[in-house]
Amino acid sequence: MPVADDENALAQTTAVAGASRRAVQKTATPNARVAWLAGYAAAGFLLFLCYLKVAETVPVTSDGGNNTLQAWAILHGNWLLRGWQLGDASYYTTELPEYALVEIVRGLSPAVVHICAAITYTLLVVLAGLLAKGAKTGKEGLVRVAIASGIMIAPQIGAGTELLLIAPNHTGTGVPLLLTFLLLDRGLVAPRRWVPAAVGLMLVWAQVGDRTAVTLGAAPIVVVCAIRAYRDIVQRRQPVRAHWFDLALVAAALISVGVSEAIVKLIASLGGYAVGPVDSVLAPTTSWPAHVTFVIDGLLRLYGAAFNSGPLGFATALSVVHLAGLALAVWALCRVIRRFFVWDDMIAQILVVAIVAQVALYAISTLPYDSLQSHEIASVLPFGAVLAGRVLAGRLIQARLLPALAVVGCGYLLALGYAAATPAVPAHDQALANWLVAHHLTAGVGSFAEGSSVTVASDGAVMVAVPWFHPDFVSRGNLFEQDAASFDPREHYANFVVTTAQDGSAFDIQPSWIIRDFGQPARVYHFQAWTIMTWNKNLLDDIRA
Numbered sequence: 001m002p003v004a005d006d007e008n009a010l011a012q013t014t015a016v017a018g019a020s021r022r023a024v025q026k027t028a029t030p031n032a033r034v035a036w037l038a039g040y041a042a043a044g045f046l047l048f049l050c051y052l053k054v055a056e057t058v059p060v061t062s063d064g065g066n067n068t069l070q071a072w073a074i075l076h077g078n079w080l081l082r083g084w085q086l087g088d089a090s091y092y093t094t095e096l097p098e099y100a101l102v103e104i105v106r107g108l109s110p111a112v113v114h115i116c117a118a119i120t121y122t123l124l125v126v127l128a129g130l131l132a133k134g135a136k137t138g139k140e141g142l143v144r145v146a147i148a149s150g151i152m153i154a155p156q157i158g159a160g161t162e163l164l165l166i167a168p169n170h171t172g173t174g175v176p177l178l179l180t181f182l183l184l185d186r187g188l189v190a191p192r193r194w195v196p197a198a199v200g201l202m203l204v205w206a207q208v209g210d211r212t213a214v215t216l217g218a219a220p221i222v223v224v225c226a227i228r229a230y231r232d233i234v235q236r237r238q239p240v241r242a243h244w245f246d247l248a249l250v251a252a253a254l255i256s257v258g259v260s261e262a263i264v265k266l267i268a269s270l271g272g273y274a275v276g277p278v279d280s281v282l283a284p285t286t287s288w289p290a291h292v293t294f295v296i297d298g299l300l301r302l303y304g305a306a307f308n309s310g311p312l313g314f315a316t317a318l319s320v321v322h323l324a325g326l327a328l329a330v331w332a333l334c335r336v337i338r339r340f341f342v343w344d345d346m347i348a349q350i351l352v353v354a355i356v357a358q359v360a361l362y363a364i365s366t367l368p369y370d371s372l373q374s375h376e377i378a379s380v381l382p383f384g385a386v387l388a389g390r391v392l393a394g395r396l397i398q399a400r401l402l403p404a405l406a407v408v409g410c411g412y413l414l415a416l417g418y419a420a421a422t423p424a425v426p427a428h429d430q431a432l433a434n435w436l437v438a439h440h441l442t443a444g445v446g447s448f449a450e451g452s453s454v455t456v457a458s459d460g461a462v463m464v465a466v467p468w469f470h471p472d473f474v475s476r477g478n479l480f481e482q483d484a485a486s487f488d489p490r491e492h493y494a495n496f497v498v499t500t501a502q503d504g505s506a507f508d509i510q511p512s513w514i515i516r517d518f519g520q521p522a523r524v525y526h527f528q529a530w531t532i533m534t535w536n537k538n539l540l541d542d543i544r545a
Contacts, residue, residue, distance in 0.1 A: 044126050047153070050416055051118035054155060055165040056424035064113035064167035065452030066481040067091060071099030072108050072460070073483065080272030085479035088278045090264075094209035095120065095172040108460045110427040117165045120172040125152045127178040128382045131347070132389025134185055140393050143402065148389030150409050151325035152381060154416035156304035157315060161419070162372060163301055169375035174382045176206040177217045181386075184221075184249075185347050191245040200252030200259075207260035211278065214257055215361065216379050220353035221253040224346060231341065276480065283366045291368045295359060298374025299326065302381045304415065318418060321411035329384030332391035348390050351383045432498065433457035435527050444496035445539055447509055450530075451482070454498075463492055467543050469509055474517040475544035489540040496534045497521075518542055 073081055074096060102115050132148030133141045155164045164171055180202040187195035206213035225246040232238045268274050283291065300306040304322035336343055336352045343349055362368060362377050396405060433454045443463045451466040465486040468477030476487050485491055499509040514533060521533035
């Protein structure tokens with residue numbers, strides 16, 4: 001009997017201990033989640049401060065200035081951007097709202113471009129880590145986050161910063177796409193009927209702002225889900241109902257393309273902004289080898305590994321360390337491609353299709369005529385980083401390569417510190433804007449280089465319209481990235497023309513054309529690299545519609 005009593009007592013003690021352990025686990029799980037969120041928030045804030053310093057090393061130009069003025073117009077009641085002719089990407093639903101929110105606090109200034117660039121890139125780094133982590137916890141979850149966020153954590157000063165931390169240039173399109181994939185990744189754990197619809201709506205959000213989201217988001221989802229459905233339904237003869245989720249995602253992605261196009265057309269029909277055609281056509285096959293060189297150089301810049309972009313020195317050594325991140329992304333890409341049709345991770349498959357499609361289409365198009373055109377494939381960086389984290393973390397842990405990974409990570413952090421410590425650079429036309437304000441010249445005409453750059457650098461005190469100077473006359477042209485109101489003589493008295501040769505022949509206005517179109521100036525000033533001509537009349541009256 002005593003033995004039986006002891007056994008009963010032991011069983012009761014074990015049961016109580018088990019219940020207590022389960023209770024601790026239940027209470028620990030929320031605490032762990034709070035700790036993750038707090039850690040992400042703290043890391044995100046520190047990264048934002050670093051990226052703000054890094055962004056300030058690149059001068060604000062008219063590219064960022066255009067977006068700043070568009071957001072300023074939205075903030076002041078022009079919700080549909082009436083009168084604006086935008087480029088092939090409007091960023092209307094992606095980054096312009098971010099610019100407007102920052103302008104509520106900061107006003108109209110070059111700092112808006114830097115702040116928004118820092119916010120956008122911080123979001124990309126944090127979201128890449130979250131998507132790479134997926135449902136994994138513990139050691140592998142941490143390593144996934146470290147790989148994905150680590151690859152992106154230190155944009156290369158100069159070569160990479162000009163692509164990733166200045167104007168939108170398709171970089172910010174990665175934010176809604178990563179959020180979409182994050183939602184899809186969570187939905188794959190326990191598929192629910194509302195997930196495909198939500199994914200479709202988020203794709204619409206991204207596509208209205210930037211049509212590259214079709215290639216980077218909608219098309220890859222269609223391709224991957226269609227392949228998975230065909231494999232399981234046709235080849236493996238599984239019931240159609242069991243794979244409703246994949247089929248619903250295909251439908252949602254296809255519908256999102258039509259809906260987004262309809263929304264853009266509706267905005268234009270209501271008198272809102274108009275978008276330009278996509279400036280890309282198929283290039284001659286003879287130019288493809290040269291384009292491959294641009295693609296490779298662009299990937300090096302995006303991944304911070306452009307060791308060939310400047311003189312040898314400490315920065316070169318830091319860029320060589322970044323080759324590790326590019327190598328991990330390529331390794332992960334090749335692993336998934338090799339076993340693509342049997343790979344279980346849908347997110348990894350989608351990322352692979354997006355990367356391959358974007359790089360291939362870019363390489364055979366007319367877009368890669370310069371290394372800075374690599375902003376067209378900016379999403380290859382966060383997508384590749386996520387892919388490396390999801391695909392390689394477990395393998396690197398098994399191979400006991402974490403110490404080597406930690407050493408490389410320290411090199412990346414050193415590169416981030418080096419970039420953040422680099423002195424800030426004033427806006428492209430800050431000195432010119434100050435001079436114009438001091439001479440009470442508030443409206444004039446210039447090239448694209450001086451256009452919105454001067455307006456933003458002067459905090460809105462000076463307006464510079466950018467007409468097209470033809471061999472025989474001057475006209476408003478197609479108003480590229482401009483508001484038609486800039487050419488309205490009832491709203492502006494434009495009495496000067498500014499020109500410079502410092503930006504190259506593409507932005508240099510011939511003095512003979514200026515005199516031919518506007519007559520002899522009353523006065524001519526020379527300030528630093530600029531020539532400013534003034535008249536005693538409104539030049540907008542002489543510009544054709």
